[in-house]
Amino acid sequence: MSNYYQKEIETAPREEILRIQNEKIVKQVKHVYENVPYYRDLMDKKGVKPEDIKSVDDIKKLPFLTKDDLREGYPYGLLGTDLKNIVRIQSTSGTTGRRVVAFYTQKDVDLWEECCARAIVAAGGTNEDVCQVSYGYGLFTGGPGLNGGSHKVGCLTLPMSSGNTERQIQFMMDLGATILCCTPSYAAYIGESLEDAGYKPEDNKLKAGIFGAEPWTEEMRREIEKSLGIKAYDIYGLTETSGPGVAFECEEQSGMHINEDHFYAEIIDPDTGEVLPEGEKGELVFTSLDKEGFPLLRYRTRDICILSREKCSCGRTFVKMSKPLGRSDDMMIIRGVNVFPSQIETVLLKEGYPPNYQIVVDRAKNNDTFDIYVEFSPEQFSDKVSEIQAHERSLTAAMRSMLGIGPKIHLVPPRTIERSEGKAVRVIDKRKLHD
Numbered sequence: 001m002s003n004y005y006q007k008e009i010e011t012a013p014r015e016e017i018l019r020i021q022n023e024k025i026v027k028q029v030k031h032v033y034e035n036v037p038y039y040r041d042l043m044d045k046k047g048v049k050p051e052d053i054k055s056v057d058d059i060k061k062l063p064f065l066t067k068d069d070l071r072e073g074y075p076y077g078l079l080g081t082d083l084k085n086i087v088r089i090q091s092t093s094g095t096t097g098r099r100v101v102a103f104y105t106q107k108d109v110d111l112w113e114e115c116c117a118r119a120i121v122a123a124g125g126t127n128e129d130v131c132q133v134s135y136g137y138g139l140f141t142g143g144p145g146l147n148g149g150s151h152k153v154g155c156l157t158l159p160m161s162s163g164n165t166e167r168q169i170q171f172m173m174d175l176g177a178t179i180l181c182c183t184p185s186y187a188a189y190i191g192e193s194l195e196d197a198g199y200k201p202e203d204n205k206l207k208a209g210i211f212g213a214e215p216w217t218e219e220m221r222r223e224i225e226k227s228l229g230i231k232a233y234d235i236y237g238l239t240e241t242s243g244p245g246v247a248f249e250c251e252e253q254s255g256m257h258i259n260e261d262h263f264y265a266e267i268i269d270p271d272t273g274e275v276l277p278e279g280e281k282g283e284l285v286f287t288s289l290d291k292e293g294f295p296l297l298r299y300r301t302r303d304i305c306i307l308s309r310e311k312c313s314c315g316r317t318f319v320k321m322s323k324p325l326g327r328s329d330d331m332m333i334i335r336g337v338n339v340f341p342s343q344i345e346t347v348l349l350k351e352g353y354p355p356n357y358q359i360v361v362d363r364a365k366n367n368d369t370f371d372i373y374v375e376f377s378p379e380q381f382s383d384k385v386s387e388i389q390a391h392e393r394s395l396t397a398a399m400r401s402m403l404g405i406g407p408k409i410h411l412v413p414p415r416t417i418e419r420s421e422g423k424a425v426r427v428i429d430k431r432k433l434h435d
Contacts, residue, residue, distance in 0.1 A: 005121040005153065006114070009261050010316050014309075017317065020261050022055040024289035029053040029062070031080065032295050038069070038077045039297065056264055059287060060275050064298045070100045070240065079103055080295040091139040092239045102239050103293035109148065111290065115245030115259045116149025116235075122250045122257075122314070123208040123233040125179055127154030130205075134168055134182035134190070135213065137161045141243025142213050146181040149245065155179065162186055165193050176205040184216035184224060184232075185424035188355065191227030201229030210235050212244050214424060215324060215342050219349030221253075234323060240299055241286050247321050252313050255320035262289055265319060266298070267307055270328040281306050283328050284321065302329045332429065334361055335368045337405045341426050347402045348374060351395055356417050359407075362430040370407040372399070378414050 004010045012020075030050040033040050042063040043049070052061055070078065079086070080103075088104040104112070125131065131150040135142025143161055150157040158171055162182065168190060171177065180187060187209055194204065206228055212235035221232045236256050237244035246263055247256035258265050266275050267282040276282045284301045288294075303324040312320065326340035333339070345355050356375040361368060374395065382388060392409045400406040418425075 003121045003124060003126075004316075005118040010118065010257075010318065012261075012317055014317060017260050018056070021264055021289060024261075025056050025059065025264065025287070026050075026053060028287075028289055028295060029297065031292075032297055035080050036078055036295070038073045039063075039065070042069075059264065059266065059298065062287075062298050064273065064285065064300050065296055066300050067100065067240075067302075074099070075101055078294060078296070081105060081292050086293050089139075090141045090144065090239050090243060100239060102242070104242075105292040108242065108291055108293050111262060112145060112242040112245060113148030113152050115242070115248075115262065116145045117152035118149075118259065119210060119233070119235050119245055119248030120146070120149050120153050120155065120179065122248055122316075123179065123210050123231070124251075125150075125153050125155055125208070129153070129155040129178045130158065130176055131155035131179040131181065132158040132160055132168070132172055132177035134160045134162055134180060134186060135244075141237065141239050142181075142183070145237065145243040145245055146210065150179075150181075165190060169194060169197060169199075172204060172206070173199075178205050178207050180206055180209045180228070180230070182209075182211060183213045183424070184211040184220055185214060185355075185419075187211050187224045187228065187232070188220065189419050191224060195227065201227060204229065206230045208233060210248075212236055215326075215345075217342055217345045217349060217355070219346065220355045223349070223355065236321065236324075238286075238299075238301060240294075240296055240301075241288055242291065246286065250312065250314035250316060254312075255308060255322050257312070257316050257318040257320055258307075260318045262291075263287065264289055265307060265321065267305070268300075270302075270304070278307055278309060281325065284324075302327045304328055332359075332361060332427065334370050335405055337403060339370075339403055339405070343402055344372060344399065347395075347398050351398050352380070353377065353395070354414075356419075357426065358417050359427045360430065361427070368431065370405065371410060372407045373410045373412055373417060375414050375417055376411055381414060 033050045046063045048061050085105045086103045087106050090102050092100040133146045137143030147159050209230050209232045224232050233249040235244045236247040247258040249256050264287040266285040268285055270283040284303045284305050286299050287297050304326045305324050306322045308320045331338050353374050354377050358373045360371045388411050395409045396406055
């Protein structure tokens with residue numbers, strides 16, 4: 001049984017979605033040109049006028065926006081309306097340079113929460129559910145977005161925020177939480193903690209989880225589903241475009257439907273900026289079709305993915321994006337080889353290791369050093385040096401065949417890599433300190 005929050009639009013024929021997008025983009029470009037001097041300058045430099053944009057086909061004429069532009073325009077340079085109309089900010093959790101601050105009018109908040117409500121209903125949520133929101137609250141978009149979506153669906157909402165895992169478990173068990181929303185690494189940690197407390201997966205009432213804000217693999221999904229006894233759904237978003245709910249997974253779990261009535265997606269070649277045909281792998285670019293407070297046009301996400309319009313069994317007609325397959329920027333180049341953390345995670349899970357690891361890249365005598373610290377699972381743990389070395393050798397070989405480059409593997413006892421209650425810190429690149 002397919003569940004929809006706004007069936008009419010979620011299952012609208014392709015022509016209808018296109019009609020909505022075309023109507024909105026003409027209005028939005030005019031709005032941005034008149035109200036955002038920063039972007040108006042970019043358009044003028046490129047020789048584009050609002051009247052040149054007659055449909056979404058013309059979007060490719062517009063200039064791109066990047067995170068650098070957002071930092072450049074900080075704090076108010078990309079505001080799309082008078083400050084008196086703005087009711088809220090959210091901000092990225094990034095630590096480099098100036099923060100990115102996004103602004104919301106009340107209408108922006110409502111539309112964002114509606115997008116999150118669509119995600120909750122797609123995961124089977126109804127007004128009879130108890131939705132435990134264990135994403136961080138505050139400036140981070142995870143908590144506020146899912147909290148608002150949960151209210152719109154009419155779930156009993158537990159606004160837990162992240163951390164204090166003992167209390168998370170107490171409320172989960174006592175109040176019978178049925179949907180858990182948090183980062184995948186925190187979901188895995190809650191699963192471990194439940195097991196430590198003596199609970200089996202069937203002891204909780206959870207049926208679904210909505211996990212996002214960091215990359216996770218299919219293997220990690222299966223681990224979480226097993227440890228919590230749930231179906232785990234992916235959700236995608238960026239602070240810059242509103243937060244989680246830009247795209248969400250349905251029961252098919254084969255990519256995330258983009259809320260195309262609010263966001264227009266393109267895939268570009270990250271090097272040339274050229275728009276690629278559907279089905280090609282490239283960098284995802286979003287245009288907010290109706291944001292008022294922070295209306296970004298052609299924002300480069302740096303996420304590498306593929307778009308697909310294949311018919312979906314859930315009945316939704318929104319285009320699907322694949323799980324991000326890495327990033328055009330947090331890709332590490334180690335000894336000249338492109339390495340994505342997601343590749344490392346895939347190898348670990350395939351070889352039977354838990355996805356608790358840390359990558360440390362450094363430079364010694366002008367050469368890159370590449371170390372990966374990996375936890376044993378409790379079953380694999382051994383204090384025999386020879387056994388540990390044998391495991392390390394076979395894992396190094398598996399990594400080399402996936403990456404084309406051999407890291408130094410360090411197997412460490414279970415629970416020794418620091419757990420994160422927000423986003424897991426998977427990569428420590430010390431080379432940047434020397435450059």
